[in-house]
Amino acid sequence: MKLNSLSKHYIADNKELSVLKEFSLEVEKGTIVALLGPSGCGKTTLLRLIAGLEKADGGEVTLEKEEEGPVSFLFQEPRLLPWHNVLTNVELVLRPFIKDRKERIKEASKFLEMVNLLQYSRFKVDQLSGGMRQRVAIARAFAFPANLMLLDEPFQSLDQEMRLSLIKAYLTLWEQYRRTTLFVTHNITEALLMADTIVRLSKKPMGVLDTTKIDIPQRERSLQDPHLLYLMGELHP
Amino acid sequence: MKLNSLSKHYIADNKELSVLKEFSLEVEKGTIVALLGPSGCGKTTLLRLIAGLEKADGGEVTLEKEEEGPVSFLFQEPRLLPWHNVLTNVELVLRPFIKDRKERIKEASKFLEMVNLLQYSRFKVDQLSGGMRQRVAIARAFAFPANLMLLDEPFQSLDQEMRLSLIKAYLTLWEQYRRTTLFVTHNITEALLMADTIVRLSKKPMGVLDTTKIDIPQRERSLQDPHLLYLMGELHP
Amino acid sequence: QELQREEVVVKMGVMQGPSGFGTIGLNRNEGYLNSNTRVEMSVYPSPNEVVARLVNGELDFAALPTNSAANLYAKGVGIKTVATVGEGMLMFLTNDTSIKNWDDLANRKISIPGAGSTPDQMAKIITTALGFDYESDIELDYSIAAPAQVAQMLIAEKISLAVLPEPFVTLTLNSNKNVSLLLNIQELWQALTGSGNYPMTVIVVSDKFVENHKELLPVVMGAIEESINWVNSEPSEAALLIEEVGIMKAAMAAPAIPRANLVFRRSKEGKEAMDVYFKVLYGFDYTSIGGELPDEGFYLDY
Amino acid sequence: MKGSTSTTKIIVVLSTLLLLLVWQLGAVLLDAEIILPRVGPTLAKFVQLVKQPPFSLNLLATVGRALKSFLIIFVVGGVLGVLAGYSEKLRAFLVPFLLLCKATPVMAVILLAFIWFSSGAVPLFSAFLMGFPAMYIQMAEGVGLISQPLQEMTQIYRFSKRERLFHLVIPSLAPSIITGAKASLAMVWKVVIAAEVLTVPRYGVGSRMQLAQVHLETAEVLGWTLIAILLTALGDLLFLAILKLPKKIGQAYRRRRYEAQLPL
Amino acid sequence: MKGSTSTTKIIVVLSTLLLLLVWQLGAVLLDAEIILPRVGPTLAKFVQLVKQPPFSLNLLATVGRALKSFLIIFVVGGVLGVLAGYSEKLRAFLVPFLLLCKATPVMAVILLAFIWFSSGAVPLFSAFLMGFPAMYIQMAEGVGLISQPLQEMTQIYRFSKRERLFHLVIPSLAPSIITGAKASLAMVWKVVIAAEVLTVPRYGVGSRMQLAQVHLETAEVLGWTLIAILLTALGDLLFLAILKLPKKIGQAYRRRRYEAQLPL
Ligand SMILES: Nc1ncnc2c1ncn2[C@@H]1O[C@H](COP(=O)(O)OP(=O)(O)OP(=O)(O)O)[C@@H](O)[C@H]1O
Numbered sequence A, B: 001m002k003l004n005s006l007s008k009h010y011i012a013d014n015k016e017l018s019v020l021k022e023f024s025l026e027v028e029k030g031t032i033v034a035l036l037g038p039s040g041c042g043k044t045t046l047l048r049l050i051a052g053l054e055k056a057d058g059g060e061v062t063l064e065k066e067e068e069g070p071v072s073f074l075f076q077e078p079r080l081l082p083w084h085n086v087l088t089n090v091e092l093v094l095r096p097f098i099k100d101r102k103e104r105i106k107e108a109s110k111f112l113e114m115v116n117l118l119q120y121s122r123f124k125v126d127q128l129s130g131g132m133r134q135r136v137a138i139a140r141a142f143a144f145p146a147n148l149m150l151l152d153e154p155f156q157s158l159d160q161e162m163r164l165s166l167i168k169a170y171l172t173l174w175e176q177y178r179r180t181t182l183f184v185t186h187n188i189t190e191a192l193l194m195a196d197t198i199v200r201l202s203k204k205p206m207g208v209l210d211t212t213k214i215d216i217p218q219r220e221r222s223l224q225d226p227h228l229l230y231l232m233g234e235l236h237p
Numbered sequence C: 001q002e003l004q005r006e007e008v009v010v011k012m013g014v015m016q017g018p019s020g021f022g023t024i025g026l027n028r029n030e031g032y033l034n035s036n037t038r039v040e041m042s043v044y045p046s047p048n049e050v051v052a053r054l055v056n057g058e059l060d061f062a063a064l065p066t067n068s069a070a071n072l073y074a075k076g077v078g079i080k081t082v083a084t085v086g087e088g089m090l091m092f093l094t095n096d097t098s099i100k101n102w103d104d105l106a107n108r109k110i111s112i113p114g115a116g117s118t119p120d121q122m123a124k125i126i127t128t129a130l131g132f133d134y135e136s137d138i139e140l141d142y143s144i145a146a147p148a149q150v151a152q153m154l155i156a157e158k159i160s161l162a163v164l165p166e167p168f169v170t171l172t173l174n175s176n177k178n179v180s181l182l183l184n185i186q187e188l189w190q191a192l193t194g195s196g197n198y199p200m201t202v203i204v205v206s207d208k209f210v211e212n213h214k215e216l217l218p219v220v221m222g223a224i225e226e227s228i229n230w231v232n233s234e235p236s237e238a239a240l241l242i243e244e245v246g247i248m249k250a251a252m253a254a255p256a257i258p259r260a261n262l263v264f265r266r267s268k269e270g271k272e273a274m275d276v277y278f279k280v281l282y283g284f285d286y287t288s289i290g291g292e293l294p295d296e297g298f299y300l301d302y
Numbered sequence D, E: 001m002k003g004s005t006s007t008t009k010i011i012v013v014l015s016t017l018l019l020l021l022v023w024q025l026g027a028v029l030l031d032a033e034i035i036l037p038r039v040g041p042t043l044a045k046f047v048q049l050v051k052q053p054p055f056s057l058n059l060l061a062t063v064g065r066a067l068k069s070f071l072i073i074f075v076v077g078g079v080l081g082v083l084a085g086y087s088e089k090l091r092a093f094l095v096p097f098l099l100l101c102k103a104t105p106v107m108a109v110i111l112l113a114f115i116w117f118s119s120g121a122v123p124l125f126s127a128f129l130m131g132f133p134a135m136y137i138q139m140a141e142g143v144g145l146i147s148q149p150l151q152e153m154t155q156i157y158r159f160s161k162r163e164r165l166f167h168l169v170i171p172s173l174a175p176s177i178i179t180g181a182k183a184s185l186a187m188v189w190k191v192v193i194a195a196e197v198l199t200v201p202r203y204g205v206g207s208r209m210q211l212a213q214v215h216l217e218t219a220e221v222l223g224w225t226l227i228a229i230l231l232t233a234l235g236d237l238l239f240l241a242i243l244k245l246p247k248k249i250g251q252a253y254r255r256r257r258y259e260a261q262l263p264l
């Protein structure tokens, strides 16, 4: 995927707020890219532009052939359908792909199992805690057979243990399909464990501060690894 | 504050879900207590019980005299008034305490400065990014002159730098008034830097796994401190 | 001993339409009958309101459909009838040239303005007398309630048969040459009952007024009689007054006055015709006169 | 509005009794049976009316008209409202028509209705004109309140038109549908009866009312009015039942309330 | 509904023209001037009516009545609605009264109104009965849609009653207030004119209509109808202006929409 001098501005408080100005970034096909940046710098805006939810003022997004088609977007908020239960929320996005209802429920349940919510399948959305909602959204995003993954702070409001287990689960999935993945995070550990490339962003208008490539295959990484620890130190503010 | 065998259950999916069962905890007056626990274990429910937003099925909350009166509750979601701008959202909670409008705006601005949003004072809530909203909520909760602070994942969706600076800011405030503070977090670093006591919680029904006291005064703590690093290792899952 | 007594205001209510024509002459001298008696006339759009005000005691005199007067009396409202001021003036009209005779009415739809009104009752009485069962042999349609609108539809030839009162009869005949008189209800009534025309409008007076101002009764009634005579003799002048109080445009009222059968008959003289009328109504639909024939007390002579 | 608990039921009964008391007091003070009969005679008349043989015919005729109008309004108003909610152009296109509906006095239209339709259709037509705007506006405004983020979500996850309709639009609109339908139905009862009073069809509550009115049988008029009130009450109860019974709609309603309760 | 752009304006004009065309076609086909005159003569009559001297008196009388009824409905319906939204007991207490409003045929009430008030008050009274439920229901349901989390927030941060009203309740209710007020106002125009037709006060658009009707001046009836339509249109424009002008309300309205758009 290539982001080619994207520009985007908003009007707020009677002033023009330039969020992106000729922002360019190249993302290698099939890799995971972590985006780190201060709050309000424009990360969500960038993902929305890529997903086509927002129109850029200038510039363009070029996708590789394998990246075209359905996009999975894990929004910064869970965005669940409040009138459905947990299972239906996940199962619904599988409808175009799995015609058989039983099969579909089985597939959805697999992902609910992954986020450890299988026993809450029949709970209504308003009966869940904040973290549980986020996990349903994760199950939905991961279950959707997309060619491109955009994840906006995917593991926020989850405890450390759940975080690590979901990272592992995602990596297993990713190794299977090698979907290009962009994910926004504020957690350096997360970035170190998952990303092929870590991109640090600056504010106003958003620009690339630095790019760090990590050559260790994801499944071999460990937080005890001195190279990763070194990188962590480097990346810390 | 004493939590005395609190019980709370919900009805969901036609079943009874016991969230708290005879849960007891003692919190020393004027200290900061961090609550760590898996997603969905009942942390938010506990804070809501203390704040009086939910009624316990049994047990009671006993407050010290200094803890009675106004409570500041930083909800898990920002809960801002969408028809007001950033400044008004903060300024409104100061009305009963500062009669003079100019004074009040000055005070509110001080806290907006703290969360680094002063220049966004006139932005409407729907023009903010997720992290910016959270920061407005933080400014409001900190500005409110409460005798008891309940913070539900206060620094979620903020970048590392902002997190550290807000922790510092809160500690400065806290040293001034010594308000008893309960805060929920999934971030062990946060807990280590802020808490006098770290309470780890278990699930179903919620119970205290273990309690760790940290005797180093907050302002002397550093992430390089081997004792803290040791504790971090201990607390990691 | 012509002392300047306090002025007496006599409140009179009439309905919009031809029943309000006769008394219009009372307005000539701003309502003053003499130096200290003044008639204050109000025109109400529907009989309902006249009834309400009468029951409420706000009116001393009122012009009412004859059967409504009997109905009120039967229900114990303190009123009496003092004179008949209007007689029948209803016609069957048609714009369908294929309808020439009364027996052509079979299976036709006849538009009647106002269910339960005098046109409705007369239509039922007459068609029954002609040998129809109005429930099945013909169709009485009430879906256009206002006589003006029925006239409108007849002129526009959107309906073909209707029963209409004056002045709409005159208006319709003048507006569309295809419209013709099919049946004169009055003539049929006379043939049927052997009596004269039926009383359609009466003047009633409240018992309270009779009690308090018995001496004024002849004054007021005399003025009404004089007014009716004046209206009948000077239709175009009367029409101007009619327009002024908001009953109807002069141009429409003037040609209709001569055909509106405005009369003045003291109750003593009119009682016979009323008796016949009430008996027939009683046989047809006794609720329309309150369930019983009015007794002697209904008629007041002065 | 929650299901009635026993307290609220008692309050409803008490306040009904209070109204009856006010009526009785008014009647005693007025002391004119022809204008306002007392409660006793009216209720007696009411019972008599209900027992009289053509009662069910009159009732069914009115109920039939009302339900027919209501169904037409519900479908036409619902569909047009949703479409107009999405298309600013359709909304603009319908502005004059809606104005016409809202502003044209029934009287001015009755003649045209009489010509275009059979006379029996006049109540239907008037009811449509009066009831349509309520439903339409509720739906059009309801569409504007559909959650934009959820809309984006269905877009991203490629919901088909059908799925979007059933899993986003209809559940989101449930409260609007119910408010609109309730308002329209209440309107429809009233207008149908009023139109019956005006056009006096062979059978109908309004026809009976009109005749009773002409005959100055006030107790009967009030008796029929009571029947009209009970019909309306029945309609309301039906909606409460709808809110309770079919889980989907009811839940959607409650859930939409919840959704509206989400903070920033 | 966004402010009208030039495209939507053009569409409104076109659709108005279309309606006029339909009218003209209908008139030509019917070919009965007395029932449906053509567009030209009607517009001519309209212009003539507007120029005639007592025009403004008639207009002002009707507008006065409508605004008076509307204000009463707005205040009474608004306040009672909000209170009923909070108190299930008040809601239950008002159930019978509301039923009465919704179900009692205007005809049955007009008689009583004749007696209790001067006939000038009959339009006010009828308009109140017809328009009150729309406002009340909107407000009562609107209260149910006030964000529970924000309500909790104001509780925690100890907002005074006054502050809660101005910073939570009223902004949250803004869309309900506007929908309710629009619905009521539309109803009020119609009912006031209908009541004027029935009671024929000295001045009033409805009175003129009734007289024109009696005189079979159909063009004049339609001319007055046009005036009624324009009045209603004016009311709608006023609401659009209110939505645009005072920043607070307008923004609250838009923001409430945004709030409703928040996902779980
Ligand atoms: N209104 C409700 N109805 C039914 N169940 C509820 C309700 N609110 C919370 N629960 C349940 O109570 C449990 C605890 O919820 P709570 O929000 O306290 O969790 P938490 O510890 O704050 O989790 P998180 O870290 O994810 O926010 C969850 O299992 C949740 O499903």
Ligand SMILES: Nc1ncnc2c1ncn2[C@@H]1O[C@H](COP(=O)(O)OP(=O)(O)OP(=O)(O)O)[C@@H](O)[C@H]1O
Residues within 6 Å of the ligand: A010, A011, A012, A017, A019, A037, A038, A039, A040, A041, A042, A043, A044, A045, A046, A076, B126, B127, B128, B129, B130, B131, B132, B157
């Ligand atoms: N609709 C809008 N109108 C005006 N300004 C907006 C709008 N949406 C976003 N912005 C502004 O754009 C900037 C970037 O927002 P964005 O949501 O992309 O930030 P972010 O990097 O995702 O931040 P966070 O980590 O806090 O989520 C912010 O300053 C915000 O105020």
Ligand SMILES: [Mg+2]
Residues within 6 Å of the ligand: A043, A044, A045, A076, A152, B129, B130, B131
């Ligand atoms: Mg963001």
Ligand SMILES: [Mg+2]
Residues within 6 Å of the ligand: A129, A130, A131, B043, B044, B045, B076, B152
């Ligand atoms: Mg929580």
